[in-house]
Amino acid sequence: MVLSPWPVVASFAAAGGTVLLIRHLWRYRGKPGADWFLASLGAQATWSLAYGVALVTFAEPMRWALEVLSWATMAGTGVYFLAFALAYTGRGGVVDRAWWGFAAFPILVGLIGATNPVHGLAWGDFEVVRVLGVAGAAYDMQLWALLAATAGVLLITVGSLLLFDTVVSYGPLYRREAVAVGLSTFPPVAAVLAWLYGVGPVPAVSFVTVAFLPHVALDAYAFVGSDMFEFHPATRRVGERAAIDDLGAPVVIVDEQRRVVTLNGAAERAFGVGKSAALTRPLAALLGEDGTDPTETDAVTVQSGGRRQIFTVTTTPLSDAGGTHVGYTVVFQDVTAERRREQRLGVLNRVLRHNLRNDMTVVQGFTEAAAKEVDDPAVRDMLDRAESKAAELVALGEKARTVERVLDSDPRSERVDLAALLETVRAEHASDGDGTGTVTVEADAVAVTADPAVLQVVVGTLLENALEHAGEAPTVTLSAERRGGAVAVTVADDGPGVPDHELDVLSAGAESALEHGSGLGLWLANWGATALGGDLSFDTREGTRATLTVPDGEKRGPAGGS
Template identity: 85%
Template sequence: MVVPPWPVVASFAAAGGTALLVRYLWRYRGKPGADWFLASLSAQATWSLSYGVALVTFAEPMRWALEVLSWAAMAGTGVYFLAFALAYTGRGGVVDRARVGFAAFPALVGLIGATNPVHGLAWVDFEVVRVLGVAGATYDMRLWALLSATGGVLLITVGSLLLFDTVVSYGPLYRREAVAVGLSTVPPVAAVLAWLHGVGPVPELSFVTVAFLPHVALDAYAFVGSDMFEFHPATRRVGERAAIDDLGAPVVIVDEQRRVVTLNGAAERAFGVEKAGALTRPLAALLGEEGADPAEAETATVQSGGRRRVFTVTTTPLTDAGGTHVGYTVVFQDVTDERRREQRLGVLNRVPRHNLRNDMTVVQGFTEAAAREVDDPAVRDMLGRAESKAAELVALGEKARTVERVLDSDPRAERVELADLLATVRAEHVGAADANGGRVGTEGTAADEGAEGATVTVEATDAAVTADPAVLQVVVGTLLENALEHAGEAPTVTLSAERRDGGVAVTVADDGPGVPAHELDALSAGAESALEHGSGLGLWLANWGATALGGDLSFDTREGTRATLTVPDGEKREPTGES
């Protein structure tokens, strides 16, 4: 049995290994870059097979034809590998725009080689020589052949650099696999360069197909048994681009000198500019801000399309993979309508409430005076009702002031002893809380009579919490006021506090009929409606205050009403004071 020379065996082995890899990866057709990678491997297999056959073909016409086929396959291997790298790393748009060129380049190289006897652009003085027991070939390459081979090397090099760039920027996912694919091109590229420049002991032979053996091994390591085509960098790259382009808010990327690098469609529409005209312009000039730097401001006002728009500005520094500061991402949020609505609500809120408080105080005073001057019981009763309603409206106005004063103020974080706070709340609503003057119950408890026979008991141990004391006091006071008002005659109300799950739970429990379901439904829905509405601001104030404290407010109405305020304890963080 005659054993073929080792260059022939190596070429056929490279062709067979590549064909097996193509068969394995065939399942990934349609994935980003997969079709182009399969095309590159197919061209590589064709190159290895045709050159292996050429090595045992001494007939010059057939040997020449196989050389032409090898050149066409070499061109396909390089250009298809670049297309794979572009599509795999999320740059498929480049490939789509040049798809015809990528596909036609190998055919063009083959056509130039096939018609070389006519024009001589590829090579001259083609001759078959026997070397190492195989059919080598010598010829002088012309400009076209040199450009084709050099171009193929450059294409593969660029593709490898794209993969290495992905390794650096994409993180640890498939890092070793991407490195293996990039390194796999090194042996064949080195062999091509050596062959082009006649480096080596046998310049009549190309050892590129031999170099395909480690190339195939590295590709097999990268792809066989991994999901490299299932999770690919294209998802991240396209996703990052879509996150900016599809974002409804204007986004502008600027460099360190605040010059526009790119912007999304929303920014073009909002600022009345086109991307091509906006690039390299200062961001301040783009927005019409004279001498101001919008990236350093909290808001920006833009006049565009005959409208004056107000934007909040969020600026985030951009750094490259090495941690070098390269620019900023500036996000604009249109708050024009919100600002106008806030202004209208502010006016509609403060003016009626101010008039309500002042005018209803006057009404209440005149009603009281009139009631003292009349003798008719029916008229006195009507005046008493009017006085009562006036007092309720004045109290409603005061509660609205409390909502604005407490919930719109800067938050604080202080250590609050709940026993003291509950005693203060009790004193505010049922009279002075003097331990010596009130009824003393069990240890740590005290009670006072007040609110038309109501009994309010405080039960608190050493529980404490780090929170805003003003908001906490208002919430508990509002719940107590609600219990005293709606729990019926001579109610019994208990204020208690206990540690619970890393925080505290403050409970206001009464023995009344329970909070009506429609008022709790309004709180759950988050909005008042014509069919489901609360009787006042009390429960809303308690609910908003609980949210401001970062806590939760719940109600149990099975036996009376148990309103429980749960507040997380910020004991481990330093008090922030006024922010």
Template identity: 45%
Template sequence: MLSAFPWLAAASLASGIVSLGFMRYLWPYRNRLGGRFFLATIGCEALWSLSYGLALFVFDPALREAFEVPIWIAINFIGVFFLAFALEYTGRGHILRSKVMGGVVALQALHTLVVVTNPLHRIAWSDYTVEPTHGLATVVYAHQPWLFVNAAGFVLMIAVASFLLADTVFSYGPLYRTQAAAIAVSPIFPGLPFLLWLAEVGPMPPLNLTPLLFPVHLAFDMYAFFSRDLFEMVPAARRVADRAAIDNLGSAVVIVDSGRRIIECNDEASRLLGTSRDDALGRRFETCFDDVDLDGDNEPITRRRGGRKRTYAVATSPLTGSAGAAVGDTIVFQDITEERRREQRLAVLNRVLRHNLRNDLNVVTGYLEMAEERVDDEDVREMLDVAAENTAGVVELGEKARHIERALDADVDDPDTVELRPLLDEIAEDLSGAEPDAEVVVDVGGDATLRATPSLLETVFENLLENALEHDPSDAPRVTVRVADVETEPGFLAVEVADDGPGIPEHELAVLDETEETALEHGSGLGLWIVKWGVDSLGGTVDFEVTESGTRVVLKLPAASEAAASHGEAGHEA
């Protein structure tokens, strides 16, 4: 009569059947990252469990020893497949094609060959005998050194794979934490009885209870698969994205540790260094970049690449650990060669056009005035007047460009609190002095304040009001500035500038939405561009609405405070 022990054999068979069932559910995911290797791992567990369960009912010594072959094949390749799964699942798939991984597979194949041929040489185990215990075909054999080496490799691979999965738990936060932790912990349960059996700890003859704990291991795997989207959220994507973010940045990136040694760099950085990435790793940063100060502000540096000089802007940022301690620095080298060239060319052209053109046109203006005084023909005098007027317009345009440059170069990163009413009153007074028949109505409460660069804000409103008056053909042009009763984001104040002129032509507004002006569609002046650029620099938005009664421009600009924005609206409604 069988005691309770044969139920352990039945439990081993049941464990194998459960493993096969789990493989059936995993099959559709075989092409996901890590899927095929995870399937192979469960398959090895099924082979081990089924072979061991059947072997416990085989009492013929030769046949019983033959069952050790599939058991040890499963043992040898569980570690290989589980390690391969961990590598691919965590984004280290390139290691699978390395010589090291090839050596691991070759070593396990050698171990398997030794097990298969063990009856010929007995270097894995010896003195193999069947000693029935409680109705089970238990065996006793002497573990030879090769067997311990074989088992050590299996344990080491499982440990490395678990470490890689555990590293994902700590490196990538909660997104992949649960499923990676479940899979990393699961090998502990079958691993412990395997080590006890290997060390021959327990009753004699010892039973290898490892297959009996595979269901516990599978329970963790099933939890990761069914509850935590094992193959839907794969940490390999995060790891590949981290690597790609550095490689595809387009700028040279160097990462150093607290000892200022290079621990990572992308391909662009290695080209900047003039060496391979592997050669760069481990070198001290200052030996490669002696003109870069990681603790201070850095001016652009110049390097030769491909026989040409390139200019790089240097940006450094510290790396800190979980405790807030500095662990290194990230240094980004951005190639600004073309940008510098464009700036230099524009600066030269700007200086030549502004200085030389202004001086030459002033001379032209003087000669036109002299010629007009000496000419009696009215037709000629009229032509000279037109030439003088156009010349003055070009000079005025150059002066406006100079004011624009100064305004846009203002420090927008350190804005001030600006009271809107006094600023608008001053602009209105200046415009009324230049055009006595024009009327500028300022309907803005005294509490309306903005957070802006004063000179830039003044330039924006000055151009809006000036354009509204200049392009109104009536004898008494009128423009009104008021706080607009429109919906805005919290912390913003809407200001409306409205006129009763003919309206801004559609093609003038269309070019503001284009990336560049074209030959057939261009603005007639700088005014609208000044407004657009200025508002963008101030962190606001501008909308134009043209109707039959005129043009309505709504500017939404950062208010000095939430209270200021609400006070401005309250003042307008009152």
């Protein structure tokens, strides 16, 4: 039995190992970079097999043809590996735009080698020599061959650097595997350079296919069992870019000197400037600010295209992977319509509330005085009704004032004894009301952490609503109990129940011309419940049970209330 020389065995082993790796990775076709990596492995397997056969082929024409095939597949291995690295790390757009160049490069190298006898651009004085028991090839490389081989080495090097940059920048997931893929290129690249520039004792034999053995071993470590193609940096890279470019709000990235580094399309449109014109300009100048640093303010006003827009500004420090501060991400939110709406509502609220409180108080006083001077019962009845309506409007104005005071105040959070709070609400009704109706309090030692002012307004509003709409001499019960991690405060009456259309308005979240409530009471209770982080519900099957449920973040103490 004749044993083949070890370079031949190593070449065939590299080809076989590469084919097995291709078989394992075949299921990942279509994943970012996978097709190009399979193409690179295919060229590598062909190269290893062709060179293994070449090493036992002493017939010069056949040996020359196999040498040409080795050069073509060498070029394919390098260029396809670069395409893989680009696509895998989220730079697939480069490959998509120039895919024909990646595909044509190995074909061009093969054609120049095949037609070398005509032009002599690749090599000269081709000769088959016996060395180490194999058929080596000795020839003088010309400029084209040197450039093609050097380009292949550079392509592989660039691809490896892309992988290293990605694993350093994008966290630990598959970091060891990606590093292994990058390192796997070092043995064959070193072997190519040594053969290309005649370094070593046997220049007529290329040991690149032998160096594929550790290359295949490292690739197998990276891909077999790791599902590396199931997660790829392309998702994160494209996602980060899309998070800025596709965001509807203007986003500007600035350096530490607040000079524009990049901005998204929304910022270009909002500020009326193209990206190329905005780069390196101070952000303040871009926004038309005179000396004011936009990153130090909460809002800016921008005049662009004949429009005046107001933006809130959110500035976030930007650091690199080493934690060094390198700039800021500045996000602008257009609040022009919101600010104008708030301004209009503020003016209307102040004017109407002022008129209701002052003018209707005057109307109420004159109407009451006139009623005392009139003897005609019909006229007195009309004046009494007018006085009643005036009183209702004054009360409505006070309710609107309460809404503004409660909802616009700074929230507080303290421990509230609900039994004491319910007694306070009952006492306020007794002192303000006309004495009709019975109000009782049923509450154990229950406490909750909440804003006491808002809580008292909500319960008082529900009690007022119950006494007003529950009929003659109603019975109302105020109660509180703990329900798991929350506290429920219930206002129950024995009246006819809140009309469905009143509750439908709350459920819809807005009033319309055909569906609206009778006042601000339920809205005030609903808004207050939301401000407390709670929920307001109604049960109208037997009377009305309005239940305010407020979450309690504080643990219960031994006293039972807290």
